[in-house]
Amino acid sequence: MSDWLNLLTGLAMGLNLVALGTSRLPSLIRVAAVQGMVLGIMPLVIEHEFRVMVVVVSVATVVMKGFVIPALLRRAMRAANIDRDLHPLIDFLPSLLLGAAGMIAAVLLARWLPLLPEHQKSLLVAGSLASVFTGLLLLIGRSKAISQVCGYLILENGIYLFGLLLIHSVPLLVEGGILLDLTVAVFVTGIIVDRIQRAFDSLDTRKLTVLRE
Amino acid sequence: MNELLLLLLPLAAAVLAALWPHDRSRPWLLPATGTLHAGLAFGLLLHPPKTPFHDWLGGDPLARAVLPAVSLLFLACAAYGVPYLRLRPERPNRVFIAGFLAALGLISAAHMARHLGVLWIAVEAVTLCSVPLIHFNNTPRAFEATWKYLLVGGTGIALSLLGSFCLGYSSLHGGGTGDLTFAGLAAQGTGLSRPWVLAAWSLLLVGYGTKMGLAPMHTWKPDAYGEAPGIVGAMLAGGVTTVAFTAVLRVRAVVEAAGAGVVANRTLMAIGLFSMLVAALFLLSTRDFKRMLAYSSVEHMGILSLGAALGGAGLWAAFFHVWNNSMTKGALFLSAGNIRRAAGGRTLDEVSGMSLVTPRSAALFLAGLFAITACPPFGPFFSELLIVKSAFATGHGGAAAMFLGCLLLAFFGLTRVVFGVVDGRPKAAARRVDPRFRETLAVLLPPLVLLLLALGLGLATPELLREAWTAAVKQLSPGP
Numbered sequence: 001m002s003d004w005l006n007l008l009t010g011l012a013m014g015l016n017l018v019a020l021g022t023s024r025l026p027s028l029i030r031v032a033a034v035q036g037m038v039l040g041i042m043p044l045v046i047e048h049e050f051r052v053m054v055v056v057v058s059v060a061t062v063v064m065k066g067f068v069i070p071a072l073l074r075r076a077m078r079a080a081n082i083d084r085d086l087h088p089l090i091d092f093l094p095s096l097l098l099g100a101a102g103m104i105a106a107v108l109l110a111r112w113l114p115l116l117p118e119h120q121k122s123l124l125v126a127g128s129l130a131s132v133f134t135g136l137l138l139l140i141g142r143s144k145a146i147s148q149v150c151g152y153l154i155l156e157n158g159i160y161l162f163g164l165l166l167i168h169s170v171p172l173l174v175e176g177g178i179l180l181d182l183t184v185a186v187f188v189t190g191i192i193v194d195r196i197q198r199a200f201d202s203l204d205t206r207k208l209t210v211l212r213e
Numbered sequence: 214m215n216e217l218l219l220l221l222l223p224l225a226a227a228v229l230a231a232l233w234p235h236d237r238s239r240p241w242l243l244p245a246t247g248t249l250h251a252g253l254a255f256g257l258l259l260h261p262p263k264t265p266f267h268d269w270l271g272g273d274p275l276a277r278a279v280l281p282a283v284s285l286l287f288l289a290c291a292a293y294g295v296p297y298l299r300l301r302p303e304r305p306n307r308v309f310i311a312g313f314l315a316a317l318g319l320i321s322a323a324h325m326a327r328h329l330g331v332l333w334i335a336v337e338a339v340t341l342c343s344v345p346l347i348h349f350n351n352t353p354r355a356f357e358a359t360w361k362y363l364l365v366g367g368t369g370i371a372l373s374l375l376g377s378f379c380l381g382y383s384s385l386h387g388g389g390t391g392d393l394t395f396a397g398l399a400a401q402g403t404g405l406s407r408p409w410v411l412a413a414w415s416l417l418l419v420g421y422g423t424k425m426g427l428a429p430m431h432t433w434k435p436d437a438y439g440e441a442p443g444i445v446g447a448m449l450a451g452g453v454t455t456v457a458f459t460a461v462l463r464v465r466a467v468v469e470a471a472g473a474g475v476v477a478n479r480t481l482m483a484i485g486l487f488s489m490l491v492a493a494l495f496l497l498s499t500r501d502f503k504r505m506l507a508y509s510s511v512e513h514m515g516i517l518s519l520g521a522a523l524g525g526a527g528l529w530a531a532f533f534h535v536w537n538n539s540m541t542k543g544a545l546f547l548s549a550g551n552i553r554r555a556a557g558g559r560t561l562d563e564v565s566g567m568s569l570v571t572p573r574s575a576a577l578f579l580a581g582l583f584a585i586t587a588c589p590p591f592g593p594f595f596s597e598l599l600i601v602k603s604a605f606a607t608g609h610g611g612a613a614a615m616f617l618g619c620l621l622l623a624f625f626g627l628t629r630v631v632f633g634v635v636d637g638r639p640k641a642a643a644r645r646v647d648p649r650f651r652e653t654l655a656v657l658l659p660p661l662v663l664l665l666l667a668l669g670l671g672l673a674t675p676e677l678l679r680e681a682w683t684a685a686v687k688q689l690s691p692g693p
Contacts, residue, residue, distance in 0.1 A: 114406055116386055132375065139368065148364060155371055162378045169391020170330065170381060185341060189363055192344065196356050208357040211436040 002121060004045050009127040009161065012038050013103060016134040019154060020099040021092055025084045025147060029073050032153045035131075036065025039160050046167055054167075061160075069153065072190045073146055087204070090141030102133035124161055131158025143206045145193045152189075216266040216325060219253050219280070222246065223318030231311040239310055240298040243291035246314055247284075250321070254284035258681060268394050269328040276325040278678075278685035279459055282536045283324070283452045285666065286543045287317050289659040290444040293547050296655035297444060300554070308345045316342040316448065323456040329377045329393040332460055336373070336424060339453055340366050346445040347437050358436035365433040366423060373420020373460075376413045380467065383409030395463050399470040410471045417464045418480060424457035427484050427518060428491035431511045435499075438507035439559070443550025446503065450510040450546065451539035458517050458535065462528075465521065466689045478522045482612060485518030489619035496626025500561045503553065505630045506545055509585055512623050513538045519616060520600045523607055528689065530599035532682040533674070537592035540667040541584045547660035548577040552634065554650045561630065566639035573652050575635045577660050582631040584667050586624045592670035 015035040022028050040062035047054045077084075088095065106129035113125065135155025139148055163170070196208075226246040233239045257272045258281050265271025272280075294313070298306050316339055323335035348359040381393050386406035392398070398405070423430040438446045461481075468477045492512035499505050513534070520531030551574035556564040568575040584591035587598075597620070604613035670678075 113412075114386060114408055136368070139364070145360065152364075152367060152371070155368070159371055159375045159378065162375060162382075166378060166381045166385065166391065169385055169389075170393060185337070185367060189367075192348070192356065192359055192363060196360055205360065208360060211354060211357055211361070211439065 005042065006121075006123045008038050008042055008045065009123040012157065012161065013123070013127050013130050016103070016131055016154065017096060017099055019138065019150070020095040020134060023086055023088075023092060025077060025086060025144065026074070028086065028147055028150050029070050029077070032150045032157075033066050033070040035154065035157050036069070037062050039157055040065060042161075042164055043167060046164060065153070065157075073149060076190055076193045077146055086147055087143050088141055089143050089206075090137070095137060095141050098137060099130075099134055102137070103130040106130040106133065119165060124165055128158045128161035131155070131161060134158070143204050145196060145205050148205065149189050149193065214266065215253055215256060216262065216270070216272040216276075219250065219257070219272075219321040219325070220270075220318050222249055222253070223314045223321065227311045227314035227318065230314055231307060233307070236302070236306055237299075239306060240295045242310060243294045243313065244288070246317070247288035247291035250317060251281070251284045251288045254281040254321075257281070258677065261684075265325075265327065267327075268396070269331050270322065270325050271327055272325055273327060274681065274684035274688040275459055275462065278532050278681045279455055279535055280321060280324045282539045283320055283455055284317075286447065286451045286539045286663070289543055289547070289663050290447050293550075293656060293659040294444050296653060297442065297550070300649055304349060304351065309349050312342045312345045313445075313448070316346070316453075320452050320456050324459055326460075326463075327394055327396065329380060329395070329398070332463065333370075333374055333377050336421070336456060336460060337370050339456060340370055340424070343445070343449065343453065346448075347441045349442055349445065350440060352440070355440040358433075358440035362433045362437045365430070369420045369423025369430060371420075372416050372423075376416030376418075376420055376464075379409050379413035379416060380405075380464070382406075383413060383471075395467055398467045402470045403472045405467075405471040407471065407473065410468055410473055411476065414464065414468045414473065414477055414480070418461065418484070421457045421460045421464070422484065425454050425461065425514045425517075426488075426507075426511050427514050428488040428511060431488065431491070434511060435495075435504040435507040438510065439501060439503045443546045443553070446506065446550075447543040447546035450506065450542040454510065454514055455535050455539065458514070458521075458531075461518075462521060462689055469690075478524065481518045481522035482609070485515040485522060486612060486615050486619070488512065488515030488518065489616065489623075493619045493622035493626065496623050497629075499626070499630065501559045502561075502564070502630050502634050503549060503559050505627065506542070506549060509545075509623065509627060510542060512619070513542075513585075515619075516597065516600065516616075519604070519612065520596075523600065523603045523609065524690070525603065525686065526606065527600055527603035528686050529682050530596050530603060532685055533599065533670075534593065534596035536670055536678070537584075537596050537667055540663045540670065541581060541591070541593060544577060544660040544663040544667065545581040545585060547656070547663070548574045548581060551650075551652060551656050551660075552578060555647075555652075556634075556640075558640075561633045563640060564634050565637040566635075568635045570639050571652055573657050574660075577657070577664060579631060579635055580664055581660070582627055584664065586627055587620065590668065590671045592667045592674075595671050595674070 012035050015031050019031045040058055043054050043058045107126040110125035132155055135151050138151025223246055226242055230239055230242050258277055261277055262272055265273045319335050319339045326332035326335050347362055348355045383406040384398055384401055387401055387404040389401050426434040465477050489512050492508045495508045517531050517534055520527045552567050552571055553559055555571045558564045587594040601613050
């Protein structure tokens with residue numbers, strides 16, 4: 001039970017490193033999608049008994065994070081007809097090293113934080129912190145608008161992992177609302193990405209520098 | 214029940230706006246909804262419900278103390294919106310009006326949220342609703358501003374979700390049952406696990422502080438306020454920021470109940486003073502009068518944080534200042550919009566001598582300058598004076614001195630820009646004002662009314678409001 005959960009969390013953490021190391025936009029989108037799907041099946045592994053709401057949230061997460069959002073991003077990428085290389089602001093090797101260091105720090109921090117007995121053997125907190133860190137690193141370290149959206153998705157995945165700690169106590173109604181909000185957020189982002197492309201003829205956020213003091 | 218209407222009425226109006234077939238008549242939905250909403254909000258103020266509507270959402274004293282101010286500001290912006298959108302027939306206004314109305318409903322919901330999750334959902338939804346408002350002008354600069362708003366605001370809001378989860382976990386770790394209402398969390402008191410409470414406080418302060426625009430998380434603010442239409446800037450500066458402020462206050466009350474009030478107050482004071490300092494320094498260098506308003510907003514958010522950090526009388530003064538800030542910022546943004554349209558530019562290099570081109574708007578802008586820099590007898594003078602008094606009374610003389618120093622620097626910065634815009638000889642481009650942009654009563658009355666309200670709040674603060682603020686302070690203070 002807990003082993004399965006830890007296996008999935010470990011997989012998500014490994015995908016963080018893949019996301020940091022990849023140099024092509026389509027594979028970054030794929031990594032974020034796979035990570036989203038891994039996260040989506042976790043509630044089913046955690047819950048002991050069968051509840052309709054859990055299944056609904058789980059299926060909705062897999063569909064949204066695994067298919068709808070990546071499709072949206074791929075469409076934006078194709079419409080923009082941009083070159084698929086990522087042009088990092090922080091190069092791939094330093095990002096990987098930073099990501100690995102962040103992962104170790106996350107594991108140590110998770111050990112130091114007081115946890116409930118049933119969570120002590122779990123990787124959830126470490127995985128969550130590592131994903132949040134990876135997401136922030138991608139937000140800062142990649143220059144294309146779509147890759148920043150992928151960073152944002154991985155950041156959200158990290159927060160979702162933390163939310164799983166509370167799954168027994170927080171009513172899933174709230175979780176459902178949160179998922180809905182995230183979906184709308186990505187839709188809105190997708191539309192803006194599209195508009196930026198039309199206005200600037202590029203999705204390189206390094207060109208967004210008109211507004212400054 | 215009326216509380217639910219505050220949320221549902223604007224949302225229903227937003228749906229109606231989305232379905233309304235005519236671009237020309239659609240803007241009238243704004244003042245119609247604004248009037249009804251203001252009626253409901255003042256009904257809440259006059260006849261407080263005995264118990265809030267629901268454990269998760271309701272008109273508690275904190276919502277009563279702040280929400281009517283936002284409602285009034287919205288009404289003024291809505292009244293201004295009708296002539297404004299008539300001046301912009303080239304832009305389709307369906308999404309804009311629907312987003313503006315939905316934002317009002319969600320702002321109301323966020324003010325009344327008594328549950329950690331509901332609060333987060335409402336604040337996130339407000340953020341998303343404001344996206345189409347910011348890129349209404351459809352220029353590359355507007356998209357750049359929108360992108361930065363989404364990226365910075367989205368990251369902030371994500372961190373506040375992580376903080377909410379941490380606070381929830383602190384309750385679980387302390388043996389709680391997972392009741393995430395603010396009342397339930399505060400009732401658990403010192404039973405909350407302290408390391409998790411501190412982690413939650415720092416994440417939530419950064420998250421909601423980003424929405425408030427506290428330095429150093431304020432970077433989206435000048436861009437968004439600079440590129441958005443005046444009515445949007447006014448609602449962001451006077452409405453959305455107050456939502457984030459009440460969110461911080463609700464979280465702070467829980468942190469204080471958990472026995473970490475000293476830490477919370479110290480961080481709030483530090484971040485408030487830092488925001489004031491950063492804002493004052495940028496005000497001294499900016500040459501763009503709409504970006505100037507954004508830095509002024511950062512400064513006033515710093516003032517609110519300082520007031521909240523002082524607690525008691527300082528917190529009371531902060532509520533007073535929320536009202537003053539909403540009214541004055543509204544007047545400034547709306548009159549700045551008039552000037553900006555007539556002048557066709559926003560920086561000191563392009564604009565000057567507007568007292569000859571748009572004399573009435575320039576006079577309103579100037580009066581607004583005196584109000585926002587806390588000249589008596591406008592309201593901000595009295596609320597800021599109360600904050601200084603309460604800082605001295607609680608032994609924070611150093612903070613008071615820094616507060617006054619930043620106000621002085623901000624005064625220099627603001628007067629420099631405003632007099633540069635108002636005074637002098639008009640630039641050649643501005644002398645031929647497009648006759649469409651003449652000053653009509655419809656675009657002068659809303660800022661004038663807001664300014665008079667700011668004046669009235671200073672000269673004679675209604676007893677009703679004083680009581681509402683006292684009740685809100687009592688709700689947020691721990692005690693039997």
